[in-house]
Amino acid sequence: MxxxxxxxxxxxxxxxxxxxxxxxxxxxxxxxxxxxxxxxxxxxxxxxxxxxxxxxxxxxxxxxxxxxxxxxxxxxxxxxxxxxxxxxxxxxxxxxxxxxxxxxxxxxxxxxxxxxxxxxxxxxxxxxxxxxxxxxxxxxxxxxxxxxxxxxxxxxxxxxxxxxxxxxxxxxxxxxxxxxxxxxxxxxxxxxxxxxxxxxxxxxxxxxxxxxxxxxxxxxxxxxxxxxxxxxxxxxxxxxxxxxxxxxxxxxxxxxxxxxxxxxxxxxEKQGEYLYEKLRQLIDEFERKLCRDTGIKRYKCMNEGIENDFSRIVLNFEDIGISGFMAEEILRTRYGIVAEMADLNNVVLIAVPFHTSEDFDKLLSALKNITQEFGGMREPENKSILPLWPNFLPERAIPIRKALFADRHVLPISKSAGEISGSFITPYPPGIPLICPGEKITTDMAEYISMLKECDYTIHGINNGNIEVIKL
Ligand SMILES: Cc1ncc(COP(=O)(O)O)c(C=O)c1O
Structure with a gap:
């Protein structure tokens, strides 16, 4: 009905x-x-x-x-x-x-x-x-x-x-x-x-x-x-x-x-279970071949108490030494395969029951080619030099509503310590704001952002090394 x-x-x-x-x-x-x-x-x-x-x-x-x-x-x-x-x-x-x-x-x-x-x-x-x-x-x-x-x-x-x-x-x-x-x-x-x-x-x-x-x-x-x-x-x-x-x-x-x-x-309602079971089997088969034939890993979180959605395919390119951004671009421009999202090391694909085994074959073939072209050419980088994600939250200086509508000006990150952020500063991954509008930028945070920039992180909210801060 x-x-x-x-x-x-x-x-x-x-x-x-x-x-x-x-x-x-x-x-x-x-x-x-x-x-x-x-x-x-x-x-x-x-x-x-x-x-x-x-x-x-x-x-x-x-x-x-x-x-x-x-x-x-x-x-x-x-x-x-x-x-x-x-x-x-x-x-x-x-x-x-x-x-x-x-x-x-x-x-x-x-x-x-x-x-x-x-x-x-x-x-x-x-x-x-x-x-x-x-x-x-x-x-x-x-x-x-x-x-x-x-x-x-x-x-x-x-x-x-x-x-x-x-x-x-x-x-x-x-x-x-x-x-x-x-x-x-x-x-x-x-x-x-x-x-x-x-x-x-x-x-x-x-x-x-x-x-x-x-x-x-x-x-x-x-x-x-x-x-x-x-x-x-x-x-x-x-x-x-x-x-x-x-x-x-x-x-x-x-x-x-x-x-x-x-x-x-x-x-x-009528076919959901059947469709997702078919998809699960296709993805299992794809994963088996991915492990066998390429140098690309499928990411799954192994932390205790965390489950993974089997239809979300996160491909990790660290072992073959290219960035997720580059892999996304190659998949799109050379193979016509368009991912949902990419970050420094990963490409995120959303798989649904309307994907066919031919679609997964095409993806696998592209990933094999990418492995052959790039695998082993460069040492995996980034991972070891990246600092751990900060496990503290910045202090809020003004309410979020006031901050979103406040007048702002632009400063280089290196001069932003002590200021109040006027925008979301969000590195990918993990896509979580380091700083939200209205929060104080500390010296540690400004240094951390500079360090991420040096590692070529994509950081939303930073333009040409500048950050928007609120005019008080
Ligand atoms: C976690 C999360 N919540 C909410 C939304 C907003 O969803 P919608 O685009 O359906 O408004 C998004 C959109 O990407 C999202 O990723």
Whole structure:
């Protein structure tokens, strides 16, 4: 059953004469490539229901989605997990409140806090130091911070991370329960977890109060589609989250996006397990050949209590002496293989059930060629000389909202110690901000950033060796 999609098809097939939005009237005004999409692109008309007060096909589709994803209730998001994160924060917090936030959070969490003038109390994630890859925030790291901040009104963790690592969420949920504090989970990269037993447990299964998932990242759904899931006996009432979800969404949600959610859910419900089992077998076979025929390693986090998403393929190029950036460029420009992300040593690939064995053969053949061309030519570099990731957090000098809107000027990193940062300084890996807007730049931190630059790290927030600082 695909209630929204079926309604759209029926509406189109009835061949109506539309005198209503959108202005392209069922695709007539669109270019040829856009016409097919336009034929399903309608607005609220009799029978199409309303996302903000669902009583018909959208209500049915929401119930089917909640059942499929194992939640008590679900909301459709047509502006990605970003909107869902903002809705969760607005539901958990009032202006001026504090939240305990994993430092490995997505920027939407910090922007969401700035919108409601709330402050994060950060918790550092564990880092797999051998690879500089964050594996996630743990219960052990959270508990002392919860104890030290009894007035915090929520915990937000990001799980899984970009590299497919997932920390033990059941322990975190138990902690949240013990301290009666709502647990919000950014599960943007884990919408597929529900569909195979070898994938990490989902946030709802682990006991989160609320979670968001980007369907468009890993499931067969259009860009911007996402879900927000909740449970009836959670600390935040359904009524409250319903209001905040409505606040962050357009009053003209795209029916194409909602139908895409409907279709993706239907596919996953019927075939999810089978599709992910097939994918698991393909990836196992690929990994076996990768080990046998190339000098490239597949990264998996071995830290205790951390699970790895088998569909996230992190290729590590250290042993053949080329950077992840270079490998990404070679794969793209010579072989037409486009990765999700690269960092100094790794290339991150998102594999989905719609990849075929031919796709993996093509990838393997490219990796064999890269090994033959570069393997053993240069000594592996970088790893031994890189300093360990700092395990302290900078002091916050001004609130995040004030910092984001403050006037700023530019200084060389070498002269920035003692200043207040005006931007996020985020090296990749691990993609975690070293410094956030409004935080003080210490001498140690400025030296650390200079050292990373010397190792050719990509650092967002640093331009030509300069850093934006706030004018006081
Ligand atoms: C961890 C994480 N959370 C949230 C988001 C935002 O998701 P969306 O693009 O669906 O708004 C992203 C996007 O990359 C992300 O990586």
């Amino acid at each position: 695909k209630p929204i999609y079926e309604m759209l098809k029926a509406y189109n097939e009835a061949n109506p004469l539309p005198f209503h939005m959108p202005g392209h009237i069922l695709g007539r005004g669109l270019t040829d490539e856009m016409k097919a999409a336009g034929s399903l692109d309608i607005t609220e008309v009799p029978g199409s229901d309303c996302l903000h007060q669902p009583e018909g096909v959208i209500k049915d589709a929401l119930m089917l989605t909640a059942q499929c994803f194992g939640s008590d209730y679900t909301f459709f998001l047509v502006n990605g997990s970003t909107a869902g994160i903002h809705a969760m924060l607005q539901a958990a917090l009032d202006p001026g409140d504090k939240i305990i936030l994993g430092r490995d959070c997505h920027i939407s969490a910090l922007n969401g806090l700035a919108q409601i003038n709330c402050e994060p109390v950060f918790v550092l994630p564990e880092i797999d130091n051998a690879y500089r890859i964050p594996s996630g925030v743990t219960a052990a790291a959270l508990e002392p911070v919860i104890k030290a901040n009894p007035d915090a009104r929520g915990i937000l963790v990001t799980r899984p991370g970009y590299y497919g690592t997932a920390s033990n969420l059941e322990d975190i949920a138990q902690l949240a329960e013990k301290y009666r504090i709502p647990l919000l989970v950014d599960e943007a990269h884990g919408a597929h977890f529900r569909f195979h037993k070898n994938l990490p447990q989902t946030a709802m299964e682990a006991g989160a109060d609320l979670c968001v998932q980007s369907l468009h990242k890993t499931l067969p759904a259009l860009t911007q589609t996402a879900l927000l899931h909740g449970r009836n006996n959670g600390i935040i009432s359904k009524d409250r989250i319903e209001k905040t979800v409505s606040m962050v969404q357009t009053t003209s949600p795209s029916y194409i996006l909602m139908a895409s959610i409907d279709i993706a859910r239907d596919i996953m």
